[in-house]
Amino acid sequence: MCVGPRSAVFAPLADVGLIVVDEEHDPSYKHEGDPRYDARRVAAKRALDAGALLLCGSATPRPESYRALRRLRLSRRVDGQHPPPVRTIDMRGTDAALHPDTVDALATARKSIVLLNRRGWSNFLDCRSCGHAWMCPNCDVALVLHRAGAYLACHHCGHRERVPQHCTECGSVSVARHGAGTERLEHDLAQLGLPTFRLDADVRDPGGALRAFERAERGVLIGTQMVAKGHDFPDVTLGVVVDADATLRFPDFRAEERTFALVAQLAGRAGRGEAGGRVLVQTLAPDAPSIVAATQHDADGFLAGELARREALRYPPFATLIKFVCSAEALPPAMAAATALADHLRAHGVPGDVLGPAPLFRLRERERAQLIVKAAERRPAVRAAGAAVDAVAGAKEHKGVSFSVDVDPQ
Numbered sequence: 001m002c003v004g005p006r007s008a009v010f011a012p013l014a015d016v017g018l019i020v021v022d023e024e025h026d027p028s029y030k031h032e033g034d035p036r037y038d039a040r041r042v043a044a045k046r047a048l049d050a051g052a053l054l055l056c057g058s059a060t061p062r063p064e065s066y067r068a069l070r071r072l073r074l075s076r077r078v079d080g081q082h083p084p085p086v087r088t089i090d091m092r093g094t095d096a097a098l099h100p101d102t103v104d105a106l107a108t109a110r111k112s113i114v115l116l117n118r119r120g121w122s123n124f125l126d127c128r129s130c131g132h133a134w135m136c137p138n139c140d141v142a143l144v145l146h147r148a149g150a151y152l153a154c155h156h157c158g159h160r161e162r163v164p165q166h167c168t169e170c171g172s173v174s175v176a177r178h179g180a181g182t183e184r185l186e187h188d189l190a191q192l193g194l195p196t197f198r199l200d201a202d203v204r205d206p207g208g209a210l211r212a213f214e215r216a217e218r219g220v221l222i223g224t225q226m227v228a229k230g231h232d233f234p235d236v237t238l239g240v241v242v243d244a245d246a247t248l249r250f251p252d253f254r255a256e257e258r259t260f261a262l263v264a265q266l267a268g269r270a271g272r273g274e275a276g277g278r279v280l281v282q283t284l285a286p287d288a289p290s291i292v293a294a295t296q297h298d299a300d301g302f303l304a305g306e307l308a309r310r311e312a313l314r315y316p317p318f319a320t321l322i323k324f325v326c327s328a329e330a331l332p333p334a335m336a337a338a339t340a341l342a343d344h345l346r347a348h349g350v351p352g353d354v355l356g357p358a359p360l361f362r363l364r365e366r367e368r369a370q371l372i373v374k375a376a377e378r379r380p381a382v383r384a385a386g387a388a389v390d391a392v393a394g395a396k397e398h399k400g401v402s403f404s405v406d407v408d409p410q
């Protein structure tokens with residue numbers, strides 16, 4: 001038997017009889033660097049070739065798997081408990097990060113988990129006098145304040161700079177901090193006298209933080225989606241999702257799927273012991289289908305609706321998406337290369353729609369243009385994509401442009 005992360009799917013084992021992909025909804029099964037493989041697709045191919053059984057496990061299956069695989073249902077939780085009741089808290093018109101009811105619940109629960117999918121202290125800074133905003137010099141994104149280390153950081157390229165004492169444009173010392181991340185939330189909860197533990201990518205020893213929380217008599221574990229992943233703390237009786245619709249605001253067809261998975265997974269972390277539990281979901285979008293379904297523990301209802309939506313819009317699993325990104329020091333050559341790709345694909349009759357090109361935000365000092373192919377048939381589309389890149393990337397006028405192709409982008 002071989003047990004391991006994503007790359008274990010390539011283990012050189014003979015006579016494979018069973019491949020188990022646990023938590024199959026996790027986007028990290030897709031490797032985002034080169035080679036861009038999706039371990040779930042590799043597992044399916046390997047199982048097929050070897051005549052092995054493929055078993056995918058998840059409380060929040062992806063629409064792709066839900067449609068393609070035979071379903072075996074676990075009607076009870078492993079611990080025999082019922083899923084905890086979930087209450088939605090409408091945060092429209094509220095400025096605070098936490099609703100008063102959430103604060104009350106946290107103050108009375110012995111152990112709780114709070115999910116906020118945003119690191120740092122505040123998400124962006126601007127000048128109250130002139131409106132100047134602190135942006136990354138390499139990417140078109142706002143810098144995030146990390147108060148513990150007294151620096152601003154770009155979460156895309158890693159750029160760091162010191163926290164400004166005054167505005168670099170007008171000299172004003174009135175710098176406003178907007179939005180709250182996990183660092184800020186931990187501070188606020190500690191102010192209320194609650195023992196706090198934090199788990200996010202900025203924490204040096206995540207294992208240590210988890211063990212300390214497990215040993216503690218009472219306390220709050222605060223963190224990003226890392227806190228929603230598979231931990232089993234039987235004495236946690238309260239789960240809180242802060243800003244549950246944050247993932248819905250991404251311009252991504254998987255936004256609903258991700259939001260549902262995140263809220264439902266956190267709900268699965270609370271009330272695992274005999275004391276039971278409950279979950280509070282703070283959101284600005286209480287009527288969003290993914291939030292409503294997650295609060296009702298209704299994976300089937302969510303997936304039925306999501307599959308219907310995707311079929312109507314022709315998104316996976318009803319089509320294959322191929323994403324091309326052309327990047328260069330300036331936008332015009334990047335757009336020119338993406339346009340040439342689009343022309344080549346259309347001229348050679350790629351079996352699907354060619355969407356774009358459209359500019360993306362600047363990343364790591366590179367301007368970027370994106371092109372999407374939405375194809376009904378996978379193989380011919382992948383072949384056409386390869387041919388288009390071969391033809392365009394080799395041309396002299398696109399020197400200095402980098403090309404990346406991603407089949408099934410996440």
Ligand SMILES: [Zn+2]
Pocket residue numbers: 127128129130131132167168169170171172
């Ligand atoms: Zn200013």
Ligand SMILES: [Zn+2]
Pocket residue numbers: 136137138139154155156157158159364
């Ligand atoms: Zn950056």
